Amino acid sequence: MDKFVIQGGRKLGGRVTIGGAKNATLALMPAALLAHGTFRLRNTPVLRDVSTMASLLRTMGVKSEMKEHVLTLDTTGVNKQEAPYEHVKKMRASIYVLGPLLARYGRAKVSLPGGCAWGPRPVNLHIEGMKKLGASVELKRGYIHASAARLTGARIYFDVSSVGATGNVMMAAVLAKGTSLIENAAIEPEITQLAQFLQMMGAKIHGIGTNRLEIEGVDAMHPADVETIPDRIEAGTFLVAGAITRGTIILERVIPEHFSALLTKLEDAGCVVNVGSDTVTLSCPDGMKPVDVTATIYPGFPTDMQAQWIALMAIASGTSVVTDTIYLDRFKHVPELIRLGADIELKENAAFVKGVKLLTGATVMSTDLRASASLILAGLIAEGTTEVLRVYHIDRGYEAIEKKLQALGADIQRVSGEEF
Numbered sequence: 447m448d449k450f451v452i453q454g455g456r457k458l459g460g461r462v463t464i465g466g467a468k469n470a471t472l473a474l475m476p477a478a479l480l481a482h483g484t485f486r487l488r489n490t491p492v493l494r495d496v497s498t499m500a501s502l503l504r505t506m507g508v509k510s511e512m513k514e515h516v517l518t519l520d521t522t523g524v525n526k527q528e529a530p531y532e533h534v535k536k537m538r539a540s541i542y543v544l545g546p547l548l549a550r551y552g553r554a555k556v557s558l559p560g561g562c563a564w565g566p567r568p569v570n571l572h573i574e575g576m577k578k579l580g581a582s583v584e585l586k587r588g589y590i591h592a593s594a595a596r597l598t599g600a601r602i603y604f605d606v607s608s609v610g611a612t613g614n615v616m617m618a619a620v621l622a623k624g625t626s627l628i629e630n631a632a633i634e635p636e637i638t639q640l641a642q643f644l645q646m647m648g649a650k651i652h653g654i655g656t657n658r659l660e661i662e663g664v665d666a667m668h669p670a671d672v673e674t675i676p677d678r679i680e681a682g683t684f685l686v687a688g689a690i691t692r693g694t695i696i697l698e699r700v701i702p703e704h705f706s707a708l709l710t711k712l713e714d715a716g717c718v719v720n721v722g723s724d725t726v727t728l729s730c731p732d733g734m735k736p737v738d739v740t741a742t743i744y745p746g747f748p749t750d751m752q753a754q755w756i757a758l759m760a761i762a763s764g765t766s767v768v769t770d771t772i773y774l775d776r777f778k779h780v781p782e783l784i785r786l787g788a789d790i791e792l793k794e795n796a797a798f799v800k801g802v803k804l805l806t807g808a809t810v811m812s813t814d815l816r817a818s819a820s821l822i823l824a825g826l827i828a829e830g831t832t833e834v835l836r837v838y839h840i841d842r843g844y845e846a847i848e849k850k851l852q853a854l855g856a857d858i859q860r861v862s863g864e865e866f
């Protein structure tokens with residue numbers, strides 16, 4: 447396992463190109479199961495989660511090849527409709543194969559994901575959605591067993607807006623007999639892209655981009671090529687890297703409206719933001735002002751940026767409150783940030799962050815992807831050396847983060863070794 451060694455205190459500056467969105471890719475790849483043939487996903491990021499999804503699809507007979515960020519998927523040899531525990535436990539997004547397998551092959555056996563590092567993450571909405579579409583679903587020995595000769599259109603209302611359940615149920619409904627209505631659907635950009643991709647494959651979906659999706663089932667779909675949208679969380683993480691080091695960062699190949707909430711919060715904190723059509727320039731010559739954020743569903747502030755925002759607020763000139771309404775326990779980074787000298791108190795799902803003048807380097811580790819990102823950000827400003835262990839979390843969701851940070855002037859090295 448690798449670790450990062452960071453010498454803090456370097457001001458970052460320069461241009462950084464943002465890659466394709468992890469969470470869009472993880473939905474687009476299983477969507478290929480809905481049709482027979484060859485698909486090309488351009489702007490696919492090179493990430494561990496993408497490899498995990500490719501290897502899961504391979505167990506089902508999907509051939510895949512990645513070349514210069516173009517992922518080619520060939521679904522002509524699909525011969526198995528099962529997602530084993532060994533894949534699902536590595537990555538919850540594996541659950542996305544449930545809807546397409548059920549819709550296309552009439553059956554699916556998918557391991558239940560179980561909890562995750564920051565608490566329970568149920569899949570009840572996915573299962574209830576499949577049942578509504580007429581599937582018979584049984585939970586046996588840790589697996590979801592679902593079957594249906596052909597799914598039938600239905601009205602589905604999600605009590606909670608869920609990215610995964612919306613994507614999964616939408617992928618099931620596109621091949622159902624009749625019309626489905628998904629209400630309180632997620633409107634995250636990655637779900638909008640999935641809906642557009644399904645349309646390119648021949649699905650009939652109305653209301654894309656809204657929380658009311660009407661899907662007229664079709665009898666068959668065909669392969670399509672797509673360009674993955676930029677990763678708004680990678681973009682946001684680099685903006686915070688610029689802000690925390692009081693630098694000037696230019697993001698390239700982004701869709702700024704996908705992270706408007708973050709841009710506004712950065713302005714509130716004292717940064718100057720200039721938005722172009724696919725670029726954002728951020729400069730933060732002065733110190734950070736404290737700014738509260740509440741992580742919520744899109745277009746609100748994303749929960750996937752909550753940990754990075756806490757790192758930024760750790761050096762603000764006052765106290766801010768960072769609340770997470772999506773994952774109430776997602777604060778594993780807080781005790782580690784405290785080890786770097788941050789002053790943070792947790793009360794239920796809110797972090798009260800009292801800005802300090804100086805963070806100091808230490809050895810820290812994290813249990814999840816965004817927590818790791820927040821520790822790297824804190825390390826960029828901490829005095830002395832910070833070691834961030836368990837870097838494999840970062841490799842799940844950031845392509846070559848250390849190289850991109852080095853190019854911006856950061857002193858960060860990846861050190862390989864077994865013992866980390």
Ligand code: UD1
Binds near residue numbers: 568570571573606
């Ligand atoms: C996706 C993202 C993840 C992000 C999250 C919230 C991917 C691969 N992952 O995760 O990075 O942090 O959206 O933006 O796209 N819920 C239920 N029952 C369910 C499903 C969800 O109660 O069956 C709840 C969850 O516990 C959570 C909320 O719904 O409180 C939102 O979760 P959801 O949008 O489903 O997250 P994921 O799709 O797992």
